[in-house]
Amino acid sequence: MLDAQAFFFDLDDTLVDFGKARRKGLIALAGQLASRIPDQTPDQLRELQSRIVEDRTRRGLGMPQDGDLRGTRIQVWTEVLDFIGAPDLADPAQLVDDHDLLTRQNLELYPDADASIRWAAERFQVTGIITNGPSDVQWGEVYAVGLDDRVDRVIVAGDIDAFKPDPRIFEAALAGLGIPPEAAVFIGNSAAHDAAGALQAGWSAIWLNRDRDTYPPSLPPPTATVTTLDELPALFG
Numbered sequence: 001m002l003d004a005q006a007f008f009f010d011l012d013d014t015l016v017d018f019g020k021a022r023r024k025g026l027i028a029l030a031g032q033l034a035s036r037i038p039d040q041t042p043d044q045l046r047e048l049q050s051r052i053v054e055d056r057t058r059r060g061l062g063m064p065q066d067g068d069l070r071g072t073r074i075q076v077w078t079e080v081l082d083f084i085g086a087p088d089l090a091d092p093a094q095l096v097d098d099h100d101l102l103t104r105q106n107l108e109l110y111p112d113a114d115a116s117i118r119w120a121a122e123r124f125q126v127t128g129i130i131t132n133g134p135s136d137v138q139w140g141e142v143y144a145v146g147l148d149d150r151v152d153r154v155i156v157a158g159d160i161d162a163f164k165p166d167p168r169i170f171e172a173a174l175a176g177l178g179i180p181p182e183a184a185v186f187i188g189n190s191a192a193h194d195a196a197g198a199l200q201a202g203w204s205a206i207w208l209n210r211d212r213d214t215y216p217p218s219l220p221p222p223t224a225t226v227t228t229l230d231e232l233p234a235l236f237g
Contacts, residue, residue: 001237005179007124010188011131014208015113016145025102026053056080069134100137104144116229117150128153130173135159165197191215195222
């Protein structure tokens with residue numbers, strides 16, 4: 001059985017279904033773009049929308065979580081507009097903002113998240129969220145699903161310029177609490193950023209494997225693995 005004083009959650013694709021919301025937002029945005037190209041039949045509009053979604057998704061794969069993320073995303077949208085033959089159709093920077101807004105509007109907690117947050121608040125001395133990404137984007141997500149007042153701390157990488165798996169973001173989560181790393185637990189869906197990062201910082205790490213993937217053998221093994229957040233209480237007795 002695990003024992004701890006502090007328990008922190010990852011945000012995207014752990015507490016909130018970010019991937020689903022991101023794709024819904026992209027589909028809606030692609031539809032808006034396609035409708036602004038004149039002389040298109042309904043079938044042509046649907047085909048163009050599909051091309052935008054497919055290309056934007058492909059070009060967005062492997063996007064870095066640190067550094068100039070916004071600049072990278074603007075460049076991706078610039079390439080997408082070139083790809084569909086309409087470089088002047090929209091401002092790529094505005095498309096980034098529009099996609100973020102549409103994502104927030106479609107963002108929802110996973111069905112197992114609410115009970116797990118309540119369980120953690122009752123079970124541990126300190127609860128929190130540690131999330132990668134720009135400050136405005138990640139805080140927008142936190143507020144969108146009402147998590148800002150449900151945990152004790154929210155640590156956003158963009159606020160401190162340290163991105164998981166950098167140990168500094170885990171150190172920031174415990175700063176001033178008087179809780180040693182070995183008394184802290186982190187759960188997240190990313191083997192490389194969440195599990196390996198927490199372990200490197202001296203924390204216990206729970207890998208959330210919703211998709212039943214294979215854990216990379218090149219990484220240090222997690223302290224525990226679960227397929228849903230509902231399995232957490234059993235790990236702590």
